[in-house]
Amino acid sequence: MREMAKAADLLEWYDRHARDLPWRVRPAARANGVVADPYRVWLSEIMLQQTTVAAVKSYFQTFTARWPTVQDLAAARDEDVMAAWAGLGYYARARNLLKCARVVADEHGGLFPADHATLLTLPGVGAYTAAAVSAIAFDLPEVVVDGNVERVMARLFDEHTPLPAAKPILTQHAASLTPDTRPGDYAQAVMDLGATICTPKRPACGLCPWRRNCAAWAAGTAPELPKKSPKKKKPVRLGIAYLARRVDGAMLLERRPDKGLLGGMLGWPGSEWDDAPAEAPPIRAEWKTVAGEARHTFTHFHLRLTVRTALVPMDRQPTRGEFLTRDEFSPADLPTVMRKAFDLAQGA
Template identity: 75%
Template structure:
């Protein structure tokens, strides 16, 4: 008879193999009484949504060096935070980051609530983030389920129901294993197991602390799980980006509306994105169309931007947008798709 999975087995493995992260308090430090900083845990969890650990580390270190506390972040200028976030993607997260920081600073005296329910009352915090912060920062026995945990549970129980349909049952499976003791370490342990051992391709079952109780390992189906419903084909949208440079080197830029894709980000004036974009230049000029397009993929669609460039005189006023002087212009402050357009223009 196959034995049941034990949280203690996984915690023993985590004590030996925990990944080092700039926001994490490792098991050795936890045993010495060091407590995680809720601000750093919250920041990391927001940044890690739909983004890899490798991509997040440098952003996390930059943010926490510049804004070391939630009160510091709450007092930051929106434009500075959006610029620092540029390139990390999913820009609504940056807007929600500020909203949440200001709520904690103004309504909670700079102290994060220490329960899942209290965290859920904050703007921009959903069920997953609330559970993760409650467990990791405050050692609440909350069930934390991300993609890694779903994969581990699907294999542990040989569950073939495809995602996302299987989410409720996988969450129940994860909840049944969540311990009352060291739930924060346990939550991180399951995620580490999925990230380093129970990987999407070629899982290292021989190194897994849960190999013996794993039903998929016994059945030989681990590499097939979790199953997923077929993805819908992404549509392609078209648009135009206008890159106007004044003779003194200043660039014409426009801040996008707060709502919608790239909301609140600085970028090039452009057309709407759709099937047939309308040519609507932001300033009167002789526009030149570049031979290459700026291409980018968002969550729900592919984008192809025609790039048009122009050199304009000092006394020419824009119809929309504002010129940013060359010393104040930094391409790194632009979202990725806008940087792609800039790279085409500067090399043309």
């Protein structure tokens, strides 16, 4: 009964304070029978992986305007989807997005499966995403645990085991509170609570609907939770990016292999990324080194790119990549690190 009361308190708060998000069916609309679109729920959850809500909103609106159904996305050209994804990062998500859309369209009749186990068989769908789609789109009582939920659970139960070791414990706590009634709204409510009230720094405990049940608030430990194990220092890798412009304004670019970092994305030909990159110019030219570096941080390392530029004649052929005209190329189609290299060259 106590857990049911906690869920009821949170749902009452959510009904009044739910965030207005472009992929969300608001609680009042759900109460009136409006059903969430599994495609929009799935698309938003893939985009939100390791990315903020603020960054995702415009991308989500662009995608759903251009590809309003999973069948539309499944029929899209790979390069168009990769270009539309540029800037969101973690590009394996975009490749799996297409694979998943095509599996749903071809093998499931364009309908997302509702159950957690079948969702897990789809490309790019892990335990969290499967639970989120099951709960939010189909209102099934799955346990949905993201970073916001972990923080809320650590404080609610005053759990001091550091992450990531605490994940199973926090998931058990979350499971103990997940209701059979309105589980989709409840899942979104916990995430909203973590995003707006139970924030990483300076949680607004005075506004929290769970304050009277929060063990960390009672103990005065809320601001220091969740505990986290020390992070390993990221190594630094070096690289060279070659920006060749033809006299007619066309730029030399290459599409990276499907597997690996920035897989399937357009980028500047360059060297390997390591401790001492070897020169690897893609075309014979008088290369000039741009002052400064294009710096970018990936999940596991920091990258520092030296940028070299050259102007080449019309008849000179590259050994790698191809020239794209002004009409064929837009800097906005580049992943962030490649756009940084372009901006550095433009600034010079």
